[in-house]
Structure formats: C-alpha cells, structure tokens
Amino acid sequence: MTTTAPPPTRSAPLPVARQRHYGRWVVVVVLVAVGGFVTFSLVTNPRFGWPVVFEWFTSERILSGLLNTLELTLISMVIGVVLGGVVGIMRLSTNPVIAGASWAFVWFFRGTPVFVQLLFWGSISALYPVIVLGVPFGPSFAEFSANDLITPFAAAILGLGLNEAAYMAEIVRAGVRSVDEGQREAAAALGMGRARIMWRVVLPQAMPVLIPPTGNELIGLLKTTSMVAVLAFPELLYSAQLIYAVNYQTIPLLITASLWYLIVTSVLSIGQYVLERHYGRSFSARVSRKKTAAMIGHAA
Amino acid sequence: MTTTAPPPTRSAPLPVARQRHYGRWVVVVVLVAVGGFVTFSLVTNPRFGWPVVFEWFTSERILSGLLNTLELTLISMVIGVVLGGVVGIMRLSTNPVIAGASWAFVWFFRGTPVFVQLLFWGSISALYPVIVLGVPFGPSFAEFSANDLITPFAAAILGLGLNEAAYMAEIVRAGVRSVDEGQREAAAALGMGRARIMWRVVLPQAMPVLIPPTGNELIGLLKTTSMVAVLAFPELLYSAQLIYAVNYQTIPLLITASLWYLIVTSVLSIGQYVLERHYGRSFSARVSRKKTAAMIGHAA
Amino acid sequence: MSTTTTTTTTARAVSGPMVDVREVRKHFGHIEVLKSVDLAVQPGEVCCLLGRSGSGKSTLLRCINQLESIDAGEIFVAGERIGYEEKRGKLHPLSDRAVARQRRSIGMVFQRFNLFSHMTALDNIIESPTGVLRTSRSTAKARALELLDRVGLADRADHYPRQLSGGQQQRVAIARALAMDPAVMLFDEPTSALDPELVGDVLGVMRDLAADGMTMVVVTHEIGFAREVADTVVFLDGGEVVERGAASEVLTAPEHASTQAFLSRVLREEA
Amino acid sequence: MSTTTTTTTTARAVSGPMVDVREVRKHFGHIEVLKSVDLAVQPGEVCCLLGRSGSGKSTLLRCINQLESIDAGEIFVAGERIGYEEKRGKLHPLSDRAVARQRRSIGMVFQRFNLFSHMTALDNIIESPTGVLRTSRSTAKARALELLDRVGLADRADHYPRQLSGGQQQRVAIARALAMDPAVMLFDEPTSALDPELVGDVLGVMRDLAADGMTMVVVTHEIGFAREVADTVVFLDGGEVVERGAASEVLTAPEHASTQAFLSRVLREEA
Amino acid sequence: QGDSDEPAPAGSAATDLTAMLPDDVVDRGYITVAGDASYPPIGFMDDDGTTMVGLDADIAKAIGEALGIELRKENASFDSIIPGIQGGKYDAGMSWINDTEERRAIVDFIDYSQDGSSMFGLASLAEKPASLEELCGRSVAVQKGTAQQTDVETASTACEEAGDPAVDLQVYPDQTAANLAVKSERAEVSIADMPVAAWQVSETDGEFELFGEPYGEVMHGVAVLKGSELAEPIARALEQIMEDGTYESILDEWGMSDAAIDAPLINGEPLS
Numbered sequence A, B: 001m002t003t004t005a006p007p008p009t010r011s012a013p014l015p016v017a018r019q020r021h022y023g024r025w026v027v028v029v030v031l032v033a034v035g036g037f038v039t040f041s042l043v044t045n046p047r048f049g050w051p052v053v054f055e056w057f058t059s060e061r062i063l064s065g066l067l068n069t070l071e072l073t074l075i076s077m078v079i080g081v082v083l084g085g086v087v088g089i090m091r092l093s094t095n096p097v098i099a100g101a102s103w104a105f106v107w108f109f110r111g112t113p114v115f116v117q118l119l120f121w122g123s124i125s126a127l128y129p130v131i132v133l134g135v136p137f138g139p140s141f142a143e144f145s146a147n148d149l150i151t152p153f154a155a156a157i158l159g160l161g162l163n164e165a166a167y168m169a170e171i172v173r174a175g176v177r178s179v180d181e182g183q184r185e186a187a188a189a190l191g192m193g194r195a196r197i198m199w200r201v202v203l204p205q206a207m208p209v210l211i212p213p214t215g216n217e218l219i220g221l222l223k224t225t226s227m228v229a230v231l232a233f234p235e236l237l238y239s240a241q242l243i244y245a246v247n248y249q250t251i252p253l254l255i256t257a258s259l260w261y262l263i264v265t266s267v268l269s270i271g272q273y274v275l276e277r278h279y280g281r282s283f284s285a286r287v288s289r290k291k292t293a294a295m296i297g298h299a300a
Numbered sequence C, D: 001m002s003t004t005t006t007t008t009t010t011a012r013a014v015s016g017p018m019v020d021v022r023e024v025r026k027h028f029g030h031i032e033v034l035k036s037v038d039l040a041v042q043p044g045e046v047c048c049l050l051g052r053s054g055s056g057k058s059t060l061l062r063c064i065n066q067l068e069s070i071d072a073g074e075i076f077v078a079g080e081r082i083g084y085e086e087k088r089g090k091l092h093p094l095s096d097r098a099v100a101r102q103r104r105s106i107g108m109v110f111q112r113f114n115l116f117s118h119m120t121a122l123d124n125i126i127e128s129p130t131g132v133l134r135t136s137r138s139t140a141k142a143r144a145l146e147l148l149d150r151v152g153l154a155d156r157a158d159h160y161p162r163q164l165s166g167g168q169q170q171r172v173a174i175a176r177a178l179a180m181d182p183a184v185m186l187f188d189e190p191t192s193a194l195d196p197e198l199v200g201d202v203l204g205v206m207r208d209l210a211a212d213g214m215t216m217v218v219v220t221h222e223i224g225f226a227r228e229v230a231d232t233v234v235f236l237d238g239g240e241v242v243e244r245g246a247a248s249e250v251l252t253a254p255e256h257a258s259t260q261a262f263l264s265r266v267l268r269e270e271a
Numbered sequence E: 001q002g003d004s005d006e007p008a009p010a011g012s013a014a015t016d017l018t019a020m021l022p023d024d025v026v027d028r029g030y031i032t033v034a035g036d037a038s039y040p041p042i043g044f045m046d047d048d049g050t051t052m053v054g055l056d057a058d059i060a061k062a063i064g065e066a067l068g069i070e071l072r073k074e075n076a077s078f079d080s081i082i083p084g085i086q087g088g089k090y091d092a093g094m095s096w097i098n099d100t101e102e103r104r105a106i107v108d109f110i111d112y113s114q115d116g117s118s119m120f121g122l123a124s125l126a127e128k129p130a131s132l133e134e135l136c137g138r139s140v141a142v143q144k145g146t147a148q149q150t151d152v153e154t155a156s157t158a159c160e161e162a163g164d165p166a167v168d169l170q171v172y173p174d175q176t177a178a179n180l181a182v183k184s185e186r187a188e189v190s191i192a193d194m195p196v197a198a199w200q201v202s203e204t205d206g207e208f209e210l211f212g213e214p215y216g217e218v219m220h221g222v223a224v225l226k227g228s229e230l231a232e233p234i235a236r237a238l239e240q241i242m243e244d245g246t247y248e249s250i251l252d253e254w255g256m257s258d259a260a261i262d263a264p265l266i267n268g269e270p271l272s
C-alpha cells in the first residue's frame, strides 16, 4: 500500500457501483447450458423410452420389488446398527481379546466383497449341510438342515446385516471417540456407571458425528441390496432385470428402477438433513457461536 | 457413603490382592472358543477346497484380474478425488447456481446404483450413437462414434469415477467445514488469496478429517470394481467367476478372490493407519493434550 | 445473586479428616508427577492448592476422585478407603460399581465446566440424582431448582449449556455436583477458563458454599480468593508439597523460594 | 526476553490519520451492531478499544480488515480507501485480489491465536511473505528468526503450535503479522484466552511494539495495560462510541455512566 | 415298469412311478427344480413376477404329473444352479443345461432335448457372418460359462492358427448384458441356444436377425446330483410323456419341434 495523498475530508459519500464477477458468470452460464442440454436430450431422445418407463413405473412387479428392497434395507440396517454398535464399543475395550475380536470382525467383513458374503450365506448348505447348535468341540443340542434355517431371505439379511455391522462399527467407534473426554469424566465423577455413561452421556452427544455417515451408509445399503440378485431374490433392480430379460426394454426399465432409487434416496436424504439440523441445533457450538455471544451479551 | 469409624492411623500398608473381572473373562472365553472353532472348521472342512485355492491363488488369470482391479481402483479413485474435490468446494460456493449444480451432481450420482451407471456408460451408443463436440444448441466442431470414444475400460472408469466423485464431494465438503473458521480468517488477514488459503491452509488441516472416510471409500471402491463384470471386463472377482463357471469349483475360487481382496484391503488399511497417525501426530490437540501440558510445564 | 435459601451442605459428622491423602505417589510413564504427597482436610475446612502449571495439582484432585489410579499410598474420604476394600487382611481393588458409589459423595468441578451439552441446565442437575440415586423426578427437580436459585440461575433452568456464558455454565456445574449431596467438593481451577468479567459470580458462589461449611479442596490461581476464603493453603511444586499452613500466613509470608517466586509472579500480573 | 534488535516498524509517512473510520454502520440480521462509528488513529498512536461483551469491538476491528463488509460509511487505512475503488465518480467494490492486497498492510492478532496448526512457528511466519509477497525463502527466514527473537522465542522456531503454550502461540502470531510489515496492527483481546501466568509475556511484546512506534488498535480487558501503554482510549457500548479521549483522563475519570460501571466492574475483579 | 405300449391310465402310472421315488422326497411332497428366469422362452417370469413359466416349466409340470409329485420351479442365476444342487439346495436343475463332460463330474443329466446354437445380431450389420469360421476378427458377445463361450474360444484359436486375427470375445455375466452389448454395437454378434436366439429375433420386431444356420447340436438335460435316486424316476416320467404325446405338444406350442428327441437318455446313454 503506497501512502498517497490524505483521504478526502468529510464529503458526500460517493455512489456505489454494482460489483461484477465475470469469471463466476462464465461458470454459471456453462452449468446452465449443460443442465439445459441434458434435460433437453433426456426429453427428446426417443431411445430413453419414456412411455415404457411410465408404463412400468407403478406396475405391480416393480412396486413389489421396491417393497422387498425397502424391507431388506430396513432389516439389514437395524442389524447393522445394533451389531455395529456392540462391535464398535467392544473395539474400545481395554481387554485385548475383546478389542481384537472386534478388530477381526471388522477386518474380515470390510475386507471381502458383499457379493461373496451373500453367495457364501446363500450356498452355506454346500459347506455345512447341517447346522448344529451346541458348544464348540462339546455336546450339541439341536441340528438343523442349513437350507431350512437359512432361506434366501435369511441369507440376504445375514450377508447385508453383518457386512453393514462392520462399517457401522467403525462409525460408532469414531463417533464415541469424538465426544470430549471431559464429558465422560464429569459423568464418572457424578457416580454414573459405565453403561449409563455410554447411553445417557456419550451416545447422545456422538449423534451429530454419527448421523451423516450413518445416513450415507443407509443410502449405500439401499443400493447394495441389489446384490441379492445373486440369491435370486427379486428386489427392485432384479425385478427390473427379470422384466427386461423378457421384453428387451433394457434401458427404460433400468431408468424405471433408477427413478425409484432416486426417490427413496431423496426421501432418506431429507430425513438425514432434518435429523442433522435437529442435532446440529442443540449441539454445534461452532455454527451458533455468534448467536450465543449475542445472547450472553444481552443477558449479561 | 456412610461416615464410619476414623481411618486407621498410620500403619504398614496392607498387601494388595489381584483384581478379577469375571464377566469379562466369560466374554473372552466365548470369543476364543468361537474363533478357534471357525479356524478349526476352515482348516478341516474339505468343502472349502484349500488345494484348489492354492492351485489358483497365483494363477495367471487371477493375477491379471487382480491387476485390472488395482488399475481400475487407482484410476477411478484419482478421478473421484480430483472431481470430488472440485464438486465439494463448489458446494460451498455462495453462488446458488454453482452450489446447486454441485448438489444436483451429488444427488444424482449417489442416488442411482453404480450398476445402472456402468450399464449406462457401457451402452451409451444405444442412446447416443454419435457424440458431438460443440456448443449445446450451437455449432459442432467434431463428431465421434460413441463406442470409439468410450471403450469398455473408459466406461468402467467413467462409471466408477463419477460415482466416487459424488461420495468424495460430500467428504471434502465435511472436511473443509471442519477446519476452524479462524484459520481461514487468519490467512485472509495475512493477505492470502482464496486459492492459496484453500491449498495451503484449509486442505492440509482438513486431512485428519478427510483421511479416514477417504480410506473407507478406497476400500469400498476396490470391491465395487467387481461391478464392471457387467461390461465384460475381467477384474478379480469376475475372473474367478469365469473360472468357476467352467470348472464348478465355486467356493474355492470365491475364497481365492476373497483372500486377495483381504490382502489388498489390509495393505490399504495399514497405509490408512500410517497416514492417520502421521497427520494425527502433528494435529490432534486431544490425544496429546497431556503431553503438551508436560512440555509447556517444563519449558515455562 | 447468591440467595442462600437452605443450608443443606454442613460438615458431616466425621471424626478425623474428611479427606486424608497419605504418601500418595503417581507417575505417568517415566515422569513422577506426585512424589509421596500427604494432605489432610478437616470437615468444613477450605483448602487451596496452589502451584505452577504442571506441578501436579490436577492429578492430585483426580486421584482423590479415582479418575486416576494411584501407584502407592492410601486415600480416605470421610473415613472410607478409596479404591480398595479390605478383605481377609488384603486390599482388593473395588469393582466399577463400588468405585461409582464412592464417587457419589465426592463432588468435582472441572476447569472446562464439562456440562452435558445435550441437556438443559435442569436436566444436567437431575440426571445423576434420578438415574443413580433413584430419587423421584419431582423431588430431584425441586432440589435442582433450589440449587439453581442458590447459584443465582433460577431463571436459566431450561437453557442449554451453549446458551449460557462460561460463568453461568460453571455455576450450573457446581449445582450439579451439589445435587449429589457430596461430603467434599473438589474444584480444579474453576475460573481459569472464564472471561475476567465472569469470574466474580463463580467465586461468589464458592464463597457462599464455604460459608455454609462445605469441605472444599480448591485448585486456583485466584490469590485474592484464597486469601479471603481459604483456611489452609498448600503449595505444590514438582509433585511435592513444598509449603503448607494457614492461608493468612503462607500467602503473606511464604518461606520457600519457589512459593515466593510463584506468588510474586501471579501478583504482578494482577496489578 | 524482548530484545529489540531492529526497529523496522516505525510510523509511516502518512499525513492524516493512519486508520480513519467514518460513520460506519453494520448490522447482522435485525441487530445493528455498529451505529455510525467514527474512529481516527494517528500514525504511531496506540488506541485501546474498551467495552463490555457484545458492544461491537471485534466487529469494528473486523470491518477495518474487511473480514466483515460494512453497510454504510467509509474506512481509510494509510490514506487508502478500504474495500472500494473510485472510478469515474463511482465506488466499485474491489476484486478479491485487491482486497487481499489491502489486507497485507493491516496486521491482525486474534483472541484465539489462529496459528496454522500444521506448520512450525517459523513456517507460520514465512508462509505469507514467501507465498504472497514472493520474498525469497532465505530472506523471509532471516527476517522470521529476527522477529521470533524479538518476541523472545528464538529457540522455538521448529515447534508446532500444539507444542507451545498459549502465550507463546500468541507471540508467534504477533511475529507472523509483523512479518508482512504492516502499517497498522489490530489486536482483538490478545490475552483473554491465556492463563494469567502467561499474559505478561504477550503484553510485554505489545509494549515493546508500541515503544517502537507501531500504530496499534487494541481491544482488551487489561485496564493496567491500557493505562500504561495506550495514547487514546475509546469506549464502545451497544455499537456506539460513548466516550473517547486520552487514556490517562478516561480511565481515571470516566464521564459516561456505562463507562464508569464497566471500569468499576473490571477493576473489582482484578483486586 | 410303466413300459407298456398303451398309455396307462394317469392315476395308476403315477402310482407306479411314485413308488420309485426316495421315501423322504415322497414324504416331502415336492421336488425343487432350479432354473434361470432370464432365459426366455426356456425360462422366464410370468407377468405376476413370481411364477416361472416357459418351455422348461411346462415340461417340468408334465414330468411332475407323470411322477405324481409336484416339481417346484425356483429362480436361480444360471451359474448358481449346479452349485445349488451340489449343496442340496435344489433337487434338480432345468435351464436348457448343456450335457457336457465337465458337468457330468458333478451331476447326472437326464437328456430331454437337442438343438444347436445360433448366431444373431443387428439386422443392420453390414457383413453378417454365417458360421463360426467367419468370426475371425469380429467381436462376439456370449454369456459366461455357456457352451457357446467354449465354441468361440475354439474358433478363435483356429483363426489364429490359420494366420487370421483372433475373435474379440466378450464374456458377459448373463445373456441380457450380452444382448445389450450387441444392441449398443459393442459386439457385432452374439451366440445363444437356438430357441433363445430365435425368440429374441421374433420379439424385437426385426431389430435383430439370425445369422447363418444353427450349428453344433448338443443335448440338454435335467441335472440331478451325481448318483441321485431321482435320475431314474425322472427319466421314466419323461419316457412316459414322450410316449403319450404331451412332450411333443409342449414343444410344438413353443415352436420348437426341431429340438425334440425320441427317447430320454441318462448321461447320453439310453435307458436299460
């Protein structure tokens, strides 16, 4: 900064001209053009087969596939959250065997493709034709045929749920560790027990850290359910595939399924957003720092 | 606490007995038993076909599949990180069109199954036989056959890379937002430009928040590459499938592929751990609070 | 502000010291942080722990409350051995449950308040009485409101911690500790994270508490407060007690060199 | 500690005030935070801004440095209009680049230090000179070491922020701002996040800086410092300047009621 | 047994054959038969999305009636059928499965039809290959694990030995992906079992066309676990429906009389 002439003495303020961000507007124009072109092409290109899409969109087969997808997603997610929570908390244990078992669980299930896991559960009868309930290397209480016990649906749930649990375990671990040690100490100093501290103090405060990745997981799981096609379980995508295997309307049916996925994901995202905001509001010190300052300032 | 008799006056300290955690040991015994049983069964059950696993483990077809998987993963991840970074930063723009475009990108690519995206890129010529380079609704400069431009490999890369970019965008967004506003302000107050602030101040500090989910993404992507089977591209899992489709050694070959996945995931996890520790060490105030206190204490 | 409605926190009937720390040692890694520390605090006594940063003041408080385990020595609170029980002539470490039970009669106030950020001031206070002592919600609530009134925050019951200033948060934290009806209160630099403007209110509450006869161990840098409220003062340096005595004597005429240096340094800053 | 080796920061040759704030207004949402504030700081002058929490002190500093935009009024630093340029009789908002350029001659020190946590003390200091001013690395390094020496931290060049105490971090932050050779330094409560023990060192550095003739605007609660170092004192209350004048006069005999209340409150705490 | 010249009354014949079935199967009351539902007209899903229909389903039904027991068709991806039989998940597999030497290591086949493979592709393709020999240098999409995959691999080797360019072989996870590759011109030709190819050509309004003549007649069979006690009764049931004309009329109905065989075989051998 050069030290120029003294600033003009008090005078009428100069008019202010509007600011122009040329570079930015170029980006905007390009984005709008691309967006417009994509939309235009989607609508006008006959190869997308919109009439076929609309014909199938609310057909019974697609809707029942959708229902199966939702059901699978929901049940697997519940298993994932519950089991993942247990495994994630075990991982923080000071006992090396417990922490190690948790580590091994996560290592194995994150390290192998879901596809293989599903196939494994689906063909468990090829490996263990009979499942024996009992003490390892000890007496057995009951025997089941693997095929009776593990139906395709059970295999799907097991495969997806266990896999999800491994991912959720990592999320829970990170979430629990994100809560300030001081919170735990304060709770301990008040005479709370370990379980109580976890449930009443740590987990609720880990929520803001838990929700976004859990939301992502849920959305991911929704789409991973399409893997159960390998078990011939007709969820949304596989239903569409079975249809186009016969009528050869491949692209319109893939679009039909994708539209449903987009809709469900959008709904889930909105839910996630609402939850995030809810927890964000009562927790985040960062966002509301200034507002808080205002409150304190005016209350003082 | 009842106020009992006064504490004994100074005397020789009593001997200390060892502590026993019975409940914990039950858990440990169960875990060890289950672990032992699983290992035992893995080794002794002939249906796992270990000889076949070893025969194929280092076969040329499996190794070339592995190489394809690694190549796909690497290239898609690079695309994902770069594009995701751009999209993630765009999302934080104050310009609604730019932020909106970024939102739409993420919404679309996270909302539809990768499988469909891959099929779409693979059969793009069924939708757009000719790709025209030019201004939308304006003059065109060059025309290409879609199939020449988008080879199966290119389709795989596009499908996986764009999808990954959508996920990375969310991660980058969260990472950038995790860096204290004060850092940005301090950099701005020193006269740094926007790009410089992002590169030199914000991104390096976002690393601890970026690395764990990016590591997860990389491991996830490694396994998602198996989806490119639908483009007849023989990566690791599909190679194994092609082999067992002929020789019916389904389970041994799935184990072969899974072992490779486990190995690669383990290597990646170790890399992630090292990186996390590296960044953790120079950043995390939490972990090293006490050590710091010690330093200050002794230096003061 | 400080309306002393009820005087529930009087010294308990204990013969002998309320807090009795005997030859306690503690090390982290290779560093010996406490080197055979002795400390006795009588019922109703206010004891201020002074000492420069890193001298082991916080560690000592944390040992009393079993947030850290000790390597050697014994600690008694209200006549009860802390952390161990005697059975057949041997010391057995207490179970987690028993440790939690012992902690209930020791109130602790932290430098960084550590209010549960997802609960209102009221919920912070009643969480432990209802959840741990199984007090009925209505009883706990009535008592909590009384305590809030006592720390001058009767109108802030429904505020979340982030809606309170640091000083207000710290006062809620004190109320929270008092709600468990502790035999002794430990304070770890309760005002050093506060803006200067807000320090006074917190010290005021502590002053009232002392006047009501609460046994208190206070780590602080506020020499003014120590001079006015403390009965005894203990100086720690490098994990050892270098000086101890009546507050009036030690603070005006310190004998040990490091105490003198510390006091002159702190007082200079306050000028 | 403070070895004043070179005296590079002398008042610049500016005729008229170094900082000239004219009728500046600023609101957040519906709250008017600055209500037509005027402030003139002459070259070499040390001006202390006092006022209770929420009175708008930080906002005023941030407006001078363009971390906040202003709604009305004008600001000049070293004779140059801040945030706008005059072209053909109209005011055009400056581009991001030009704003960045203007900020280079305004040093700012924050309450929470804001050192770049991934860089050593030395790297924190040379980052901007090398990256923005394109000074050679060796020149920047030599100068940085000189500045570190000046703030008494010559032996801490390779330490990361987390390895430094708050007071040390703040001194590095001052050195970092000085490395850009600013025409004026703004301080926003530079000592209020520090342990009392560590306040002295930072105030010492600021004292030296003032003695060297640096133009300074300091928001602080340290009345002792203001009394000793400030040339002028300005009281803000509710976004308005309620009192201003020579430090000696205003601090001993405040005229306005809110100033009196503020001073008596702060001084009582310090006793 | 059940070997008489005149068609026996359905009831009594059923009783005869039922007696041949293992007791546990009779007690259970049904036999599970896996088939791939993405393989029209052999096997596909009815409009309700849950019932498997097609040629195989009809034949299975007729066999079931002859045996006096229900044959339950279950959907399974093609490459999981034989592993499923291995694991006891399914009792049998019917999905126009080629009776090959490799497969006989694991399962027994009760052969019930015979046909060749057909090449097909877009009707707009410029040079249409008429035989495997003309595939050198062309791109071909096949489903993984099929006999056609092996055929093309052999042909490709032959091309290279003759100094011609190899076949660009693309192996897709299922026939629909292979079809899509042809449709999007990634591959010029696909090869599938003749009825499947013919069905696709007829269903797509002239977009696709059969190229050349079908080649390489092979047997298709019902797969059961090696040494299974089900092989004999199923073969006898097939024999019966072949003799009473049911078999013929089913093939006619699906326009596939060409694939008919005279008498069932087990692993290529006539029944004793």
Ligand SMILES: Nc1ncnc2c1ncn2[C@@H]1O[C@H](COP(=O)(O)OP(=O)(O)OP(=O)(O)O)[C@@H](O)[C@H]1O
Pocket (backbone or CB within 6 Å): A290, A291, A292, A293, A294, A295, A297, D028, D029, D033, D051, D052, D053, D054, D055, D056, D057, D058, D059, D060
């Ligand atoms: N970004 C913002 N958004 C909304 N309100 C704000 C913002 N920044 C400041 N305020 C409000 O403006 C008022 C003045 O704030 P400012 O930080 O300038 O006060 P201050 O005098 O520096 O107080 P303190 O001593 O607490 O730092 C306060 O009421 C504050 O809540």
Ligand SMILES: Nc1ncnc2c1ncn2[C@@H]1O[C@H](COP(=O)(O)OP(=O)(O)OP(=O)(O)O)[C@@H](O)[C@H]1O
Pocket (backbone or CB within 6 Å): B290, B291, B292, B293, B294, B295, B297, C028, C029, C033, C051, C052, C053, C054, C055, C056, C057, C058, C059, C060
């Ligand atoms: N968990 C721990 N691991 C390692 N070192 C520790 C730990 N806790 C404390 N220390 C060390 O023990 C010593 C005493 O720490 P302590 O916190 O008790 O000091 P203090 O007197 O409370 O200091 P301050 O005034 O800074 O709070 C310091 O050197 C500290 O670094």
Ligand SMILES: [Mg+2]
Pocket (backbone or CB within 6 Å): C057, C058, C059, C188, C189
């Ligand atoms: Mg301490």
Ligand SMILES: [Mg+2]
Pocket (backbone or CB within 6 Å): D057, D058, D059, D188, D189
């Ligand atoms: Mg401020």
